[in-house]
Amino acid sequence: MNSTIDKFPDFGLTxxxxxxxxxxxxxxxxxxxxxxxxxxxxxDRFSYRRGEMVALHVSSTAPSFSMxxxxxxGTETKMFEKTGIAARWQDTPDQCSVVGCGWDAxxxxxxxxxxxxxxxxxxxxxxxxxxxxxxxxxxxxxxPQPGKKRGRVLQVAATGTWLSYNTWGGSNHYQGIxxxxxxxxxxxxxxxxxWCRGFVVLPKEAPRVxxxxxxxxKTVPRYPxxxxxxxxxxxxxxxxxxxxxxxxxxxxxxxxxxxAVDLASQHELHFSPEILDGYDCVVFVGHxxxxxxxxxxAVDAYVERGGHAARFAGNFMWQTRLExxxxxxxxxxxxxxxxxxxxxxxxxxxxxxxxxxPEIGRPxxxxxxxxxxxxxxxxxxxxxxRGVRGFPVYxxxxxxxxxxxxxxxxxxxxxxxxxxxxxxxxxxxxxGGLPYPTSDSGAPxxxxxxxxxxxxxxxxxxxxxxxxxxxxxADGRFSAEMLFGEASDANLDKVKHSNGMIVNFPRGxxxxxxxxxxxxxxxxxxxxxxxxxxxxxxxxxxxxxx
Ligand SMILES: [Fe+2]
Numbered sequence: 262m263n264s265t266i267d268k269f270p271d272f273g274l275t276x277x278x279x280x281x282x283x284x285x286x287x288x289x290x291x292x293x294x295x296x297x298x299x300x301x302x303x304x305d306r307f308s309y310r311r312g313e314m315v316a317l318h319v320s321s322t323a324p325s326f327s328m329x330x331x332x333x334x335g336t337e338t339k340m341f342e343k344t345g346i347a348a349r350w351q352d353t354p355d356q357c358s359v360v361g362c363g364w365d366a367x368x369x370x371x372x373x374x375x376x377x378x379x380x381x382x383x384x385x386x387x388x389x390x391x392x393x394x395x396x397x398x399x400x401x402x403x404x405p406q407p408g409k410k411r412g413r414v415l416q417v418a419a420t421g422t423w424l425s426y427n428t429w430g431g432s433n434h435y436q437g438i439x440x441x442x443x444x445x446x447x448x449x450x451x452x453x454x455x456w457c458r459g460f461v462v463l464p465k466e467a468p469r470v471x472x473x474x475x476x477x478x479k480t481v482p483r484y485p486x487x488x489x490x491x492x493x494x495x496x497x498x499x500x501x502x503x504x505x506x507x508x509x510x511x512x513x514x515x516x517x518x519x520x521a522v523d524l525a526s527q528h529e530l531h532f533s534p535e536i537l538d539g540y541d542c543v544v545f546v547g548h549x550x551x552x553x554x555x556x557x558x559a560v561d562a563y564v565e566r567g568g569h570a571a572r573f574a575g576n577f578m579w580q581t582r583l584e585x586x587x588x589x590x591x592x593x594x595x596x597x598x599x600x601x602x603x604x605x606x607x608x609x610x611x612x613x614x615x616x617x618x619p620e621i622g623r624p625x626x627x628x629x630x631x632x633x634x635x636x637x638x639x640x641x642x643x644x645x646x647r648g649v650r651g652f653p654v655y656x657x658x659x660x661x662x663x664x665x666x667x668x669x670x671x672x673x674x675x676x677x678x679x680x681x682x683x684x685x686x687x688x689x690x691x692x693g694g695l696p697y698p699t700s701d702s703g704a705p706x707x708x709x710x711x712x713x714x715x716x717x718x719x720x721x722x723x724x725x726x727x728x729x730x731x732x733x734x735a736d737g738r739f740s741a742e743m744l745f746g747e748a749s750d751a752n753l754d755k756v757k758h759s760n761g762m763i764v765n766f767p768r769g770x771x772x773x774x775x776x777x778x779x780x781x782x783x784x785x786x787x788x789x790x791x792x793x794x795x796x797x798x799x800x801x802x803x804x805x806x807x
Contacts, residue, residue, distance in 0.1 A: 304401045309403060310406060322389075323389070333381070382462065405524075418526055428498050429456060510786040528583075537559060553582060567769070574781070577631065580621060631777045638684075684777050
């Protein structure tokens with residue numbers, strides 16, 4: 262593989278620090294930069310329409326700051342600038358990740374009538390106490406106006422997943438400072454807090470999750486992205502979610518390739534599903550793991566009516582609920598059956614558990630053709646670290662591959678490493694050298710499997726001591742219990758071997774294309790010609806251009 266290097270990078274960390282980088286719980290909190298001082302900011306919502314007021318809530322050790330707003334698309338356009346805005350340090354509750362920061366609004370402005378839909382980066386700068394500048398980057402979305410949008414693409418940013426991974430304040434849906442020992446992840450997270458460092462902008466050298474090293478024999482896995490995060494003061498989860506690592510790469514690609522593309526948050530899917538109506542093509546990209554029931558209703562109804570959904574994303578795993586007018590996201594995850602109140606007298610179909618939990622009865626495949634627990638990890642930890650990197654193609658004659666020159670058995674996107682680090686799959690069988698969904702797979706009628714790679718739900722290797730396992734078998738045991746009632750070894754064996762796919766199927770009057778991998782956007786970032794071609798084939802067909 263010409264894009265690989267043969268040695269793990271070293272970011273100047275000691276072995277002890279490396280362990281902390283991967284095992285430790287570190288996060289952004291007010292006061293973390295000590296004497297230098299800090300400036301932080303969040304907006305009252307993720308997205309706004311033209312003419313609506315944006316409230317920025319700022320806490321700063323400096324008495325004033327300057328602000329620039331730049332639209333971050335195929336080109337960067339500065340939209341607004343202001344200096345000398347007054348600020349103050351604002352008190353923050355200890356459990357701000359859960360209850361929100363509760364800061365007073367510091368500055369309000371109206372979204373201009375000529376501001377195109379897209380992502381708007383807010384850069385705040387002030388003087389640190391040591392005389393050097395302090396900075397913070399925030400992002401908000403300008404969502405499109407209602408109406409017919411012939412020829413335009415709507416990209417829905419994976420904001421539910423951004424929120425789930427946001428480390429600011431100490432707690433998210435992965436790790437946290439909740440519970441009696443301040444060591445539990447939070448089942449409830451608030452939108453009313455800043456984004457963690459690395460979700461809005463990243464330097465080019467920031468590693469992605471999948472390993473770019475050719476892993477030597479008998480190697481204990483390393484995690485370059487977490488080591489880099491620890492060494493450079495970025496969020497531990499910068500490479501797992503966020504505009505900078507994922508959504509931005511599709512949006513910029515689409516604009517540079519002359520597609521007219523609008524951007525919305527998942528909150529619009531939930532609260533204003535009619536936003537989809539005007540579009541011929543709706544796109545989801547990156548690490549897209551958390552959805553509400555209502556968001557799925559919106560997409561299902563849109564496709565039934567004749568819409569086209571293209572998902573270049575992986576890990577369709579958890580149902581969430583939105584509360585407090587969308588300011589609170591609820592997901593009990595692994596603790597759902599024990600703790601989610603809907604199991605004690607509520608509507609259990611809305612349980613914040615895996616979509617494949619039988620009591621919910623709505624596997625992800627019903628909407629997008631693939632399921633998270635039939636997929637999962639590829640290309641990191643002890644899960645296929647030497648795996649395929651690209652999608653192994655079985656049906657090169659499919660329209661999606663037109664003009665690529667790809668052959669049966671080729672890997673699509675191997676050089677740009679589009680396959681990983683979490684993928685979605687389906688039970689299937691190979692007949693006559695071609696994959697077909699099994700009869701009990703839950704695949705929608707007419708689903709065609711175009712590509713299949715291997716994945717794993719369990720980190721297992723004779724070469725990795727238990728204490729060196731990061732992924733371990735916890736996810737596998739959870740899936741075993743969730744699907745089969747008990748986390749036994751026998752049930753673990755049923756779930757641990759999995760796959761990631763590209764699939765395509767008709768639904769109602771519409772159609773769905775799904776390349777089930779978080780890292781598809783790496784192919785767009787790295788300008789992989791075949792990945793770009795397939796992406797354009799899908800967009801052109803769904804926009805009626807081909
Ligand atoms: Fe995930």
